[in-house]
Amino acid sequence: MNTNEYLTALEHFIDKMQKLNYATPVQISEAMSELCCVLKIGKVELFAYENEASEHFDMPDTVCYYDCGHASDSIFISKRIVTVDENIGVYKVYIRNDVPDWTDEERSKLDTFFSVFSTFSGKFRLLKLTQHMTYFDSELNMHNLRYFMKCGKRLCKAGTIANYTAVRFNLKRFSVVNQHIGRESGSLVMKKFIGYISDLLDDENESVCRIGGDNFITLIKSYKLQNVLKILSGSGVTYDEKRNERIYISATVGVYIIQNNDTVILPTDIMDRVSLAYALAKNSAKIDIAYFDDMLLARSKRNNDITVSFPKALEEREFLVYYQPKVAINGRHVAGAEALCRWMHNGQLVSPGEFIPVLEQGRDICKLDFYMLDAVCKDIRRWLDSGKEVVRISVNLSRRHLSDMDLLKHIVEIVDRNNVPHEYIEIELTETTTDVEFKDLKRTIGGLQKTGISTSVDDFGVGYSSLNLIKEIPWDVLKLDRSLLPTENDENPLQKIVMFKYIVAMAQEMGLECISEGVETKEQLQLLADNNCNLAQGFYFDRPLPVEEFETRLNKNYVYDK
Known part of the structure; x- marks a missing residue:
C-alpha cells in the first residue's frame, strides 16, 4: 500500500465528512469510497443495539455505509463501541474478495479508519439527537411546533405554500377523557386519533405537530382538507381492544386556506392567521370549525386597537354607566336597575358587544368591572345625599374574577x-x-351574603349546571335568561311557557327573588304576571338609560303607563 496514497485518501475522507452536518448512508458511502478502495475494504456496516439485552438477543438496527458489491463474507474486522448512554455500536469492515488478507500495517491503518469514522458517527448521532430534541415532542414522539414553523419556512421560500392549508385544533374536553379512562389510556387515545390524520399525510411537509397539551397544528395539501375535517368533527377511538371499549373524540378547529394572492412572507403569518380562526371557533358556542378570512383579520386589528386603547380610556373615564330599570309589575314603578357599560370613544358610542369580549380575553375586564362598581357607588351616594328614592343596583362581574382570592375584600x-x-x-x-370555578363561586357568594351584599345568578337557563348551581349556592336573586321567554318565531312556545312556569315556582319555593330579563312584548309581560314573577327588565319598559335620564325614573311619583 502506498503511504502517500493512503494519507491523501484519508485527508479527503476527513474533509468530506467535516462538510456534512447531517449525513445519510449514501453521502457517507460517497465520502469514504476513495479510502475504502485504498484500504481494500469491500463493505462497511454498523450494527446498532439499544442496550446489552438487545445485543444479547441479536436485535440490531443495521446500516450499510459502503458496499463495493464483491466483499468477502469470511474476512472482516469488527470493533465494539459503547456510548455514554449505554447504546452499543458494532462496526464491521469486510475485505474485498479479490485481494489478499490485510497485513499488520494495513490493519493498523484500519484502526485509524475506525477511530476517525466512529468520531464522525458520534458527531452525527449528536446532531441527530439535537434534531430530535429540537423538532420532536418527547411525550408523544411526534413533531412539535418548531417543525411546523420549519416546514412553513421551507414552503414559503420555495414559493409553494399556496398548495397548503394550515389547521390548528384542540381536542375537546380531553381532561374529562383522562379522568374517565386514565392518563395512560388517554395518551393512547390521543396518539390513535392523531394517527387517523397522519395516515392521510404523505408529503414531507405534512405532519401533525403538537403545540402542547391537547393542542395541535398541521400543514396539509389543500385537497385533503375535507377528509381531515371529517376526522376532527368526531371519530370513535378504541382504547381497550379486549373489551372493545371506544370513546368519541372531536376537536375545535381553526382553518387557514392559503391563497396565491395572500401576503404570506413568514411562517409566523400562517401561525397568526390560523390561530385567529381557531380563537373564533374556541370562543363560539355555535361552531366548532372556523375559517380565516379578511373580515377576521380586520376584526383582529380592531381587537388589538381596543386592547391598546383601553388603559388610556379607563384613565380618562370614557366608560359610562347606563342604567336599565327593573320594573315591579304590580305598581309599574322602578324597583331596581342593572348597571351596563357604554364606551364613548372619539365622540361615538362603542357597542359593548364589540369591546367586552375583547377585554374578557385577559384581565382588563376585571379592571373595568371594578371601575363600574366604583362609578355606581358614586352615583348611589350622590342620590342618597340629594334625597332621591334609591333602589338596589346590580353590577356584573366577569367569571375571571373567580380566581382572585381577595375578590370579596376588593368588592x-x-x-x-x-x-x-x-x-x-x-x-x-x-x-x-368547571368544578374549580364552582368552588370559587360558592366561596365568593357565601362571603358576599355575610356582608349584606345581594347576589344574583345572571342568564339562568343558558348553561348546563343551572339546577346544581341554585341548589348548592346561596343566591338572593334568580335572573331568568331571555331565551326562556316565548317569541312569535318559536315553533313550540308551549314548551317554553311550561319551563318558565315551573322554574319561577321552584325559585319562589326556594325563597329566591325572581326577575326575567329581555321582556319586550305585552304577551311576555302577561306570562310573568300569570306566574307571579313580579320583576321585569327589558325594552318593553326601558332601554338602558344615561344616568341623567335614569334619575328621572327615581322620582317618587314616576309610574310606567304600560
Whole structure:
C-alpha cells in the first residue's frame, strides 16, 4: 500500500465528512469510497443495539455505509463501541474478495479508519439527537411546533405554500377523557386519533405537530382538507381492544386556506392567521370549525386597537354607566336597575358587544368591572345625599374574577370607600362551567351574603349546571335568561311557557327573588304576571338609560303607563 496514497485518501475522507452536518448512508458511502478502495475494504456496516439485552438477543438496527458489491463474507474486522448512554455500536469492515488478507500495517491503518469514522458517527448521532430534541415532542414522539414553523419556512421560500392549508385544533374536553379512562389510556387515545390524520399525510411537509397539551397544528395539501375535517368533527377511538371499549373524540378547529394572492412572507403569518380562526371557533358556542378570512383579520386589528386603547380610556373615564330599570309589575314603578357599560370613544358610542369580549380575553375586564362598581357607588351616594328614592343596583362581574382570592375584600372596599349601604348593591355573576370555578363561586357568594351584599345568578337557563348551581349556592336573586321567554318565531312556545312556569315556582319555593330579563312584548309581560314573577327588565319598559335620564325614573311619583 502506498503511504502517500493512503494519507491523501484519508485527508479527503476527513474533509468530506467535516462538510456534512447531517449525513445519510449514501453521502457517507460517497465520502469514504476513495479510502475504502485504498484500504481494500469491500463493505462497511454498523450494527446498532439499544442496550446489552438487545445485543444479547441479536436485535440490531443495521446500516450499510459502503458496499463495493464483491466483499468477502469470511474476512472482516469488527470493533465494539459503547456510548455514554449505554447504546452499543458494532462496526464491521469486510475485505474485498479479490485481494489478499490485510497485513499488520494495513490493519493498523484500519484502526485509524475506525477511530476517525466512529468520531464522525458520534458527531452525527449528536446532531441527530439535537434534531430530535429540537423538532420532536418527547411525550408523544411526534413533531412539535418548531417543525411546523420549519416546514412553513421551507414552503414559503420555495414559493409553494399556496398548495397548503394550515389547521390548528384542540381536542375537546380531553381532561374529562383522562379522568374517565386514565392518563395512560388517554395518551393512547390521543396518539390513535392523531394517527387517523397522519395516515392521510404523505408529503414531507405534512405532519401533525403538537403545540402542547391537547393542542395541535398541521400543514396539509389543500385537497385533503375535507377528509381531515371529517376526522376532527368526531371519530370513535378504541382504547381497550379486549373489551372493545371506544370513546368519541372531536376537536375545535381553526382553518387557514392559503391563497396565491395572500401576503404570506413568514411562517409566523400562517401561525397568526390560523390561530385567529381557531380563537373564533374556541370562543363560539355555535361552531366548532372556523375559517380565516379578511373580515377576521380586520376584526383582529380592531381587537388589538381596543386592547391598546383601553388603559388610556379607563384613565380618562370614557366608560359610562347606563342604567336599565327593573320594573315591579304590580305598581309599574322602578324597583331596581342593572348597571351596563357604554364606551364613548372619539365622540361615538362603542357597542359593548364589540369591546367586552375583547377585554374578557385577559384581565382588563376585571379592571373595568371594578371601575363600574366604583362609578355606581358614586352615583348611589350622590342620590342618597340629594334625597332621591334609591333602589338596589346590580353590577356584573366577569367569571375571571373567580380566581382572585381577595375578590370579596376588593368588592367591600369599593362599596365602603364610597360610604354606600350594602343593601343597595347586587353583584351579578353568570353560570360557571368547571368544578374549580364552582368552588370559587360558592366561596365568593357565601362571603358576599355575610356582608349584606345581594347576589344574583345572571342568564339562568343558558348553561348546563343551572339546577346544581341554585341548589348548592346561596343566591338572593334568580335572573331568568331571555331565551326562556316565548317569541312569535318559536315553533313550540308551549314548551317554553311550561319551563318558565315551573322554574319561577321552584325559585319562589326556594325563597329566591325572581326577575326575567329581555321582556319586550305585552304577551311576555302577561306570562310573568300569570306566574307571579313580579320583576321585569327589558325594552318593553326601558332601554338602558344615561344616568341623567335614569334619575328621572327615581322620582317618587314616576309610574310606567304600560
